[in-house]
Amino acid sequence: xxxxxxxxxxxxxxxxxxxxxxxxxxxxxxxxxxxxxxxxxxxxxxxxxxxxxxxxxxxxxxxxxxxxxxxxxxxxxxxxxxxxxxxxxxxxxxxxxxxxxxxxxxxxxxxxxxxxxxxxxxxxxxxxxxxxxxxxxxxxxxxxxxxxxxxxxxxxxxxxxxxxxxxxxxxxxxxxxxxxxxxxxxxxxxxxxxxxxxxxxxxxxxxxxxxxxxxxxxxxxxxxxxxxxxxxxxxxxxxxxxxxxxxxxxxxxxxxxxxxxxxxxxxxxxxxxxxxxxxxxxxxxxxxxxxxxxxxxxxxxxxxxxxxxxxxxxxxxxxxxxxxxxxxxxxxxxxxxxxxxxxxxxxxxxxxxxxxxxxxxxxxxxxxxxxxxxxxxxxxxxxxxxxxxxxxxxxxxxxxxxxxxxxxxxxxxxxxxxxxxxxxxxxxxxxxxxxxxxxxxxxxxxxxxxxxxxxxxxxxxxxxxxxxxxxxxxxx
Numbered sequence: 280x281x282x283x284x285x286x287x288x289x290x291x292x293x294x295x296x297x298x299x300x301x302x303x304x305x306x307x308x309x310x311x312x313x314x315x316x317x318x319x320x321x322x323x324x325x326x327x328x329x330x331x332x333x334x335x336x337x338x339x340x341x342x343x344x345x346x347x348x349x350x351x352x353x354x355x356x357x358x359x360x361x362x363x364x365x366x367x368x369x370x371x372x373x374x375x376x377x378x379x380x381x382x383x384x385x386x387x388x389x390x391x392x393x394x395x396x397x398x399x400x401x402x403x404x405x406x407x408x409x410x411x412x413x414x415x416x417x418x419x420x421x422x423x424x425x426x427x428x429x430x431x432x433x434x435x436x437x438x439x440x441x442x443x444x445x446x447x448x449x450x451x452x453x454x455x456x457x458x459x460x461x462x463x464x465x466x467x468x469x470x471x472x473x474x475x476x477x478x479x480x481x482x483x484x485x486x487x488x489x490x491x492x493x494x495x496x497x498x499x500x501x502x503x504x505x506x507x508x509x510x511x512x513x514x515x516x517x518x519x520x521x522x523x524x525x526x527x528x529x530x531x532x533x534x535x536x537x538x539x540x541x542x543x544x545x546x547x548x549x550x551x552x553x554x555x556x557x558x559x560x561x562x563x564x565x566x567x568x569x570x571x572x573x574x575x576x577x578x579x580x581x582x583x584x585x586x587x588x589x590x591x592x593x594x595x596x597x598x599x600x601x602x603x604x605x606x607x608x609x610x611x612x613x614x615x616x617x618x619x620x621x622x623x624x625x626x627x628x629x630x631x632x633x634x635x636x637x638x639x640x641x642x643x644x645x646x647x648x649x650x651x652x653x654x655x656x657x658x659x660x661x662x663x664x665x666x667x668x669x670x671x672x673x674x675x676x677x678x679x680x681x682x683x684x685x686x687x688x689x690x691x692x693x694x695x696x697x698x699x700x701x702x703x704x705x706x707x708x709x710x711x712x713x714x715x716x717x718x719x720x721x722x723x724x725x726x727x728x729x730x731x732x733x734x735x736x737x738x739x740x741x742x743x744x745x746x747x748x749x750x751x752x753x754x755x
Contacts, residue, residue: 280631283308284721288755289591289628289635291377293645294719309623312376313616317414318383321373325366325409326359328536331402332502334359335537338398339503356402360394363405364660364670371644373653379416382619384640385590387412387671388678389583390427390475392436395672399503403432404671420583420613421574424475428467428570429539431500437467437676444496444547452544463547468492470676476573478582483554490553495566497546502537580608587618592628593635594682600627636683637755639666642695645755646747649719650708662701666694687753699748703740713742720751 286305287294302308337352344352374380387408394401407430415423427433434440442464443450450462468491472483541563551558551565556572558565573579584604588596604621611617627633637645643663647655663669668686673679702708713732722728728751732742746752
């Protein structure tokens, strides 16, 4: 096993030709990437927050609109989503801190939103990764989860912006005025417990789901006319609270951007009990305390450790590896930089027989890096759709899986083979020497791939296609 290639491919996003020869200390190279703060986002073509907000308001604008106006509004949102996806791919392909960039992709998938699920989420998915994942990827887990809970993309994806306390002043006022009855939405609370923190076996009950949903009522989106917006900026005082009834807002952007708002009028009154802990009525702080407590729960440490081990070690990681990572999580209070260092030090990740099959996104990014590319063509997001793993578009809140059984089926492999021919014909690859690709895959000198690459009777572009479609390139 070539340790430099293990670092570049398993922990990173794919080796570039010649890159492994510059790495003398594989673990040290990985750990050095953890210094320097949050990873930058290099793209200058990212849509502005104001442009996204304006596009979503046009899409949701009430009143009569012609079919043409509706199509144009939808097209505007789709175009923004496409620009975001190209920028996100460009960040992965061009990164000079590929270990950290892989961590961004991992946590973005763990706390996932889906651009394919709802048109409202589509243009927000890129800003979600920039605002929620990148700033916290080397920080504390609970800060990342709390930022996720407040981002418009998550609030829209799992419907929390529509959740209203059944006994809240807003619900009662709506009913008095003859409005449609709207109440509690448990979607986000359930996924926060099951998929983001404790895990399905983490010890919570349906009563806990309902309690958490009540705690998080009033957490909504500001700037798109969602539930409770007609009560802004004020309302009657809450009984027994001595409050003013004024809506408390936290805007993620200024101007025409949309952001997070806590609307007291929609918050369920009274105390709640979650996982046997009592939460007094504290408005926004009530939910913040609950989210942080979930992130510090022992079950969260075990669940997060198992998922990290599955991604960086093997589909079925040894229990000892999971336990070591869980101890690192608990002892550091969920410090994700400490967790990243523990991954690098995990001996099971460096075993010869530890293998991970590349997901379609992994494969595509690794191909582009092997080609020495730093740019993304306009049709790159469409290629990922063809591979069944478009960026930020998992089929469920569980996120994309990364086990071999999910991606090594005949149809998936055939798609990779067909796309390999397409990619090998890119105009920019005219001068690519097929032999340079042997520098990015870990194969012994006796492997037939060496003879194939050297066979000049096969056109150079065909040899390139055979390498990136072949068995050696499917593993990281």
